[in-house]
Amino acid sequence: MISPETWHLNPSRCYIKTEEGKGRGVYASQTIPAHTIIELSPVLLFTKPEYESHGRYTLLDHYAFVWRDGRMALALGLGSLFNHSSSPNVSYTIEPTRDCIKYTTARVIARDEELCIFYGHNLWFQPVGTLQLDCTHEETDPNWGGLLMIDDDKDIAKEDVKVDVWVDGNPDDIVAEEDLPFTRIKLSLDEEEEQLDAIRTMQAWVVDILDSKHIAPMLKWLKQSGLDSPALAHLKRIRRKAGSTTLLVDTSSTIPSLPDRVALSVPYQIPVPCTSALTTSSLELKNTFWPTVYTPRRKWEPEKWTKGKVRWAYDAMRLVAVESAKAAAQGELPIVSHVPQPYEELESLPQSFVAHDSRTSSNHPLRHATLNIIRQVADYRASQPIGSPSHNAIPVPIENDEPYFANGDDSGTPRNGAHYLLTGQTLFTTHEPCIMCSMALLHSRVKEVFYLVPMPLTGGCGGLTCLPALKPVNHRFNIARWKIGEYGGLSPIPVDTSLDV
Ligand SMILES: C[S@@+](CC[C@H](N)C(=O)[O-])C[C@H]1O[C@@H](n2cnc3c(N)ncnc32)[C@H](O)[C@@H]1O
Numbered sequence: 001m002i003s004p005e006t007w008h009l010n011p012s013r014c015y016i017k018t019e020e021g022k023g024r025g026v027y028a029s030q031t032i033p034a035h036t037i038i039e040l041s042p043v044l045l046f047t048k049p050e051y052e053s054h055g056r057y058t059l060l061d062h063y064a065f066v067w068r069d070g071r072m073a074l075a076l077g078l079g080s081l082f083n084h085s086s087s088p089n090v091s092y093t094i095e096p097t098r099d100c101i102k103y104t105t106a107r108v109i110a111r112d113e114e115l116c117i118f119y120g121h122n123l124w125f126q127p128v129g130t131l132q133l134d135c136t137h138e139e140t141d142p143n144w145g146g147l148l149m150i151d152d153d154k155d156i157a158k159e160d161v162k163v164d165v166w167v168d169g170n171p172d173d174i175v176a177e178e179d180l181p182f183t184r185i186k187l188s189l190d191e192e193e194e195q196l197d198a199i200r201t202m203q204a205w206v207v208d209i210l211d212s213k214h215i216a217p218m219l220k221w222l223k224q225s226g227l228d229s230p231a232l233a234h235l236k237r238i239r240r241k242a243g244s245t246t247l248l249v250d251t252s253s254t255i256p257s258l259p260d261r262v263a264l265s266v267p268y269q270i271p272v273p274c275t276s277a278l279t280t281s282s283l284e285l286k287n288t289f290w291p292t293v294y295t296p297r298r299k300w301e302p303e304k305w306t307k308g309k310v311r312w313a314y315d316a317m318r319l320v321a322v323e324s325a326k327a328a329a330q331g332e333l334p335i336v337s338h339v340p341q342p343y344e345e346l347e348s349l350p351q352s353f354v355a356h357d358s359r360t361s362s363n364h365p366l367r368h369a370t371l372n373i374i375r376q377v378a379d380y381r382a383s384q385p386i387g388s389p390s391h392n393a394i395p396v397p398i399e400n401d402e403p404y405f406a407n408g409d410d411s412g413t414p415r416n417g418a419h420y421l422l423t424g425q426t427l428f429t430t431h432e433p434c435i436m437c438s439m440a441l442l443h444s445r446v447k448e449v450f451y452l453v454p455m456p457l458t459g460g461c462g463g464l465t466c467l468p469a470l471k472p473v474n475h476r477f478n479i480a481r482w483k484i485g486e487y488g489g490l491s492p493i494p495v496d497t498s499l500d501v
Pocket of ligand 1: 021022023024025062063080081082083084085125126127128
């Protein structure tokens with residue numbers, strides 16, 4: 001019920017109400033669908049000198065917008081009464097030809113819900129309901145404002161974007177680095193392999209085999225006990241040195257239990273390299289820790305991308321943008337992650353996955369889109385027939401030809417290969433994954449991550465830190481930032497960033 005002081009002031013039947021701590025605000029008197037234009041506010045424009053010498057010293061300064069050409073604009077109608085929210089339900093764009101500002105709902109609005117816009121991050125007041133200095137919250141990231149800005153309307157308008165470089169022609173043609181619609185984030189890892197003190201190591205359990213006739217049975221035991229894991233595939237299992245033979249067992253934190261009736265020393269821990277050797281010189285250095293596998297292809301050398309693969313990635317990124325708008329319309333944060341079926345080796349993931357961020361609807365702080373998608377893939381893999389390429393348990397053949405699954409327990413129940421969920425897969429996401437999600441991606445063994453919006457305050461893929469570039473981690477993944485606009489082929493951010501409220 002609308003009280004006498006809450007008038008309907010515009011065709012969308014929005015009304016003004018006063019709330020303690022915020023003053024007047026704009027409210028919906030009825031349900032409003034997503035993407036509805038609720039207000040077209042004409043503006044009063046002040047020249048820069050006029051504003052600098054007068055306006056900025058008055059109350060006007062709490063209301064004026066920076067216009068395209070540097071003039072200051074005061075929105076008339078309801079335009080000056082929208083309050084601020086860090087998760088706004090209204091977006092706005094400048095209409096320079098009509099000297100007005102257009103306000104549009106970003107999602108479905110409930111009756112009597114307040115309509116809020118996003119003012120920016122440098123607020124001059126303490127927003128109602130927020131804690132002072134809440135700098136750790138993800139929403140304080142300066143690019144959070146980009147959340148509502150991913151638009152799918154114009155994204156493949158060819159005349160606006162230079163996508164023809166990879167849209168047309170032979171899908172096997174290589175695309176030049178400068179024509180790729182993304183920028184790769186360099187992990188700068190090659191150099192660290194070349195100096196002894198830069199070699200990344202981890203603690204591993206080893207045991208001396210005291211009788212050489214026990215070498216073959218011990219290797220077999222290793223397989224059967226599931227310790228022959230891909231995580232140690234870059235290391236040789238046996239080291240022969242000064243007449244003694246040593247077996248690499250595992251990297252667990254607890255002392256491994258070894259078979260009885262085999263002549264072995266007590267297990268002990270030593271540092272072993274985290275990755276294979278990329279050059280002969282690093283091989284020599286790494287071998288001083290433990291015999292290491294030589295993989296002469298420089299792992300971090302950028303992979304060549306074909307036109308076909310760029311189109312595949314473009315389709316994936318476009319889906320992310322479209323889903324982001326859908327998520328916003330449903331009232332979620334517009335953060336979306338997507339793992340498509342891979343461009344090659346289709347059998348490694350027979351279907352694609354999309355996950356929205358669901359922190360809002362679930363009222364659960366950990367339901368980030370990336371964690372949600374990893375979980376989706378995990379559930380899918382666990383539901384697949386054991387032994388199929390889409391199940392992640394690692395089959396190891398044993399004597400009676402029944403596969404044994406390297407599941408780390410001996411219960412006989414094969415377990416989902418929790419650490420290998422995204423091996424060889426590519427993740428596309430709206431926002432640079434936070435540190436928590438980046439670590440989950442690292443555990444999942446993802447191959448590469450593409451994101452649209454960098455998150456300098458919270459990102460774990462180059463924003464605040466770059467997890468796959470940290471020394472102690474035992475998996476690397478490639479990271480690339482999709483170019484929004486021109487080359488990326490995805491539409492530019494539609495909310496006008498010159499509206500520096
Ligand atoms: C453009 S005006 C919005 C209309 C204003 N509430 C009024 O009564 O005129 C901006 C001012 O509204 C207040 N405001 C806007 N959003 C707010 C929020 N989330 N919490 C507290 N105050 C807010 C601040 O005082 C700010 O200077």
